[in-house]
């Protein structure tokens with residue numbers, strides 16, 4: 001019996017907040033855990049926009065999963081993409097980074113692969129308007145923002161220059177609002193006095209959303225407060241405006257009255273909407289689980305899939321009681337799933353209590369010294385909101401190094417406006433290998449290849 005318990009295999013798909021908290025809850029359990037993630041790092045998504053805007057480095061928001069998990073006994077970490085689940089054989093099929101396949105047997109499966117950016121059926125927008133879900137997205141957005149200012153400086157055509165200095169963001173939720181605030185700060189503070197031909201402070205930042213409020217999930221009072229702050233910052237908010245086309249020169253929006261408008265902007269960023277990754281559909285097909293419109297999976301009150309007590313879905317991917325896609329929901333659901341397995345292997349027979357989410361609130365950073373925070377009926381905005389935001393993010397950053405580094409970077413940007421992480425790659429392979437051709441022997445033996453020919 002003891003042997004069997006010791007070798008119970010738990011496979012956790014996704015090393016995000018949900019996956020990591022599941023591992024943590026299993027720490028003292030006699031089980032073998034395998035964490036599978038398509039990336040080698042755990043990403044702190046709430047600070048992606050700070051990496052994109054040059055405040056924090058990649059390393060400050062992404063920690064190697066192996067390093068995070070190294071103190072957990074009996075945990076194996078694999079970089080692979082889970083593709084399908086054979087629920088009869090209890091095997092996860094995954095693809096390694098080199099394309100090779102892996103078959104991972106499990107006794108218990110925890111699925112916490114999160115959600116990805118949705119373009120609402122218009123995936124053709126994606127090449128022109130990067131989203132904000134992964135480290136690659138953040139670095140692509142950083143390159144787009146800083147490159148746009150460089151292009152404006154180099155341009156001699158006033159119309160083209162104006163296009164480079166126009167930034168259009170789609171989605172007025174927390175990420176869109178945070179990113180819009182950052183671009184205004186970059187334009188007005190960070191880049192001030194750095195350019196000769198253009199004034200970065202003249203950059204326009206436009207925020208589009210199909211709904212009728214910014215930060216709608218924060219309720220009317222904070223939403224109004226946020227709208228006023230955005231207005232103070234000079235951000236042009238366009239509500240009830242549905243984006244119908246995006247290309248390399250800008251976007252087209254349909255207004256509430258049915259009219260359309262073309263906006264010329266060389267930088268378009270997409271922060272609206274999420275959808276489940278393909279694994280969710282494969283899992284739903286295999287288990288008969290119900291999916292919502294975004295493809296996320298409905299779970300039972302104990303986070304299992306109906307008819308499959310050995311499979312739990314956690315974090316952003318699960319649908320339960322209209323819980324929001326928040327880090328705290330992911331952490332608590334991951335921890336709950338891990339605890340359930342631990343209790344089962346410990347032989348506890350009591351019927352488990354259903355999962356209950358303890359609301360710790362949510363926050364959105366708008367600009368330096370200004371944030372909104374909501375927890376139940378408690379609301380805060382302005383400087384108080386910002387201080388709460390700061391505290392919460394410091395507490396939850398994984399690892400001492402990223403905490404200390406983030407604090408230093410924030411102190412620099414808040415005090416001086418300067419950003420330490422503005423570097424971006426151009427994507428051009430400047431060092432393309434050129435076949436080496438040995439120099440032909442000099443005609444005059446007195447002339448070496450390194451000497452200029454002497455006058456006769």
Ligand SMILES: Cc1cc2nc3c(=O)[nH]c(=O)nc-3n(C[C@H](O)[C@H](O)[C@H](O)COP(=O)(O)OP(=O)(O)OC[C@H]3O[C@@H](n4cnc5c(N)ncnc54)[C@H](O)[C@@H]3O)c2cc1C
Nearest residue numbers: 014016017018038045046082113114315316325326327330
């Ligand atoms: C820009 C942004 C800002 C946010 N701001 C806040 C905030 O301020 N406050 C807040 O509470 N929440 C915020 N959130 C939401 C929060 O980050 C998520 O709710 C949380 O990350 C969900 O955790 P998760 O573990 O379910 O998924 P994720 O954190 O998305 O982790 C999923 C993991 O699964 C991996 N994965 C995906 N597919 C596969 C596959 N097929 N095989 C293997 N691995 C796979 C991914 O690489 C990833 O590591 C924000 C999110 C974003 C994108």
